[in-house]
Amino acid sequence: MSNCDKVLHHIYEYLNTHDVTDALSDEIREHLEKCRHCYDRVTFEKRLLERLRRAGGAPCPETLKKRIETLVKNF
Amino acid sequence: MDEPRRQEFHQKALPLLNELYGVALRMTRNPQAAEDLVSEAYARAWKSLDQFQPGTNIRAWLYKILTNTYINAFRKKHREPEKVSMDAYERIEDFHFYNRIASQAGKSPDPFDSVVGKLTNEQFEKALESIPDEYRAAVVLYDLQGLSYQEVSESLEVPLGTVRSRLSRGRSLLQSALWKHAEDAGIVKHNGGDSPRWVKPLNYFFKSKPGTENVKSA
Numbered sequence: 046m047s048n049c050d051k052v053l054h055h056i057y058e059y060l061n062t063h064d065v066t067d068a069l070s071d072e073i074r075e076h077l078e079k080c081r082h083c084y085d086r087v088t089f090e091k092r093l094l095e096r097l098r099r100a101g102g103a104p105c106p107e108t109l110k111k112r113i114e115t116l117v118k119n120f
Numbered sequence: 121m122d123e124p125r126r127q128e129f130h131q132k133a134l135p136l137l138n139e140l141y142g143v144a145l146r147m148t149r150n151p152q153a154a155e156d157l158v159s160e161a162y163a164r165a166w167k168s169l170d171q172f173q174p175g176t177n178i179r180a181w182l183y184k185i186l187t188n189t190y191i192n193a194f195r196k197k198h199r200e201p202e203k204v205s206m207d208a209y210e211r212i213e214d215f216h217f218y219n220r221i222a223s224q225a226g227k228s229p230d231p232f233d234s235v236v237g238k239l240t241n242e243q244f245e246k247a248l249e250s251i252p253d254e255y256r257a258a259v260v261l262y263d264l265q266g267l268s269y270q271e272v273s274e275s276l277e278v279p280l281g282t283v284r285s286r287l288s289r290g291r292s293l294l295q296s297a298l299w300k301h302a303e304d305a306g307i308v309k310h311n312g313g314d315s316p317r318w319v320k321p322l323n324y325f326f327k328s329k330p331g332t333e334n335v336k337s338a
């Protein structure tokens with residue numbers, strides 16, 4: 046597996062941060078400094094996920110907040 | 121329930137209400153069902169608070185309760201599991217969205233602003249909603265909410281290997297849906313074959329626009 050393949054294979058784990066070792070994470074970060082191809086992809090996926098996160102910004106309705114507070118009070 | 125526990129629940133679990141509601145909404149695709157789901161999950165969490173180990177991750181614990189509740193009660197009641205045509209899936213390569221954009225944009229300075237920046241919140245949500253439940257749940261929990269494989273596995277009650285394959289398929293389906301939304305919105309041109317075309321010259325898309333996000337670091 047080439048370095049590029051390795052980075053692309055672990056791209057979402059790298060972005061999530063939980064399921065990569067520190068060593069692998071460092072290795073990927075170093076590769077991204079040198080490889081424009083991978084850097085562009087990783088940056089794209091990262092920004093895409095950030096955008097997706099922001100897209101679903103419906104706040105919790107007041108009725109639900111009340112329901113939960115009542116629930117906690119009545120126990 | 122004693123007062124210290126009530127305090128702990130207030131301090132740690134209640135601030136997660138907005139976040140959990142957002143996830144419930146994405147799972148159920150229905151505001152009323154999302155409310156019922158969150159309400160039920162908090163009731164269960166509250167009842168089993170004495171099983172919660174202080175010092176462990178209350179967020180992951182609540183996600184697990186929320187998702188388990190969803191799988192075991194809501195999903196069975198509301199809908200049957202959907203089957204994705206694997207034929208359709210096999211035709212979608214990894215990084216589909218990026219590849220299609222890049223193949224058009226060539227060495228463009230910013231394929232992100234040119235396409236992704238033009239999609240609306242509603243188009244993103246529609247694309248997410250189009251993914252079958254089990255794949256969407258995996259993508260939401262791992263890629264959007266940042267849970268670990270292990271936490272997603274416990275939440276969805278499936279083995280780690282299944283989590284990985286659902287993530288892989290879910291991402292492909294999502295990226296394919298996003299491309300389709302970009303086509304439908306006229307951001308990129310509809311195209312019958314494999315090489316989508318731009319509607320307008322590239323320089324039209326790559327002018328920097330105020331208000332578009334500008335995160336450069338990976």
Ligand SMILES: [Zn+2]
Binds near residue numbers: 083
């Ligand atoms: Zn590379």
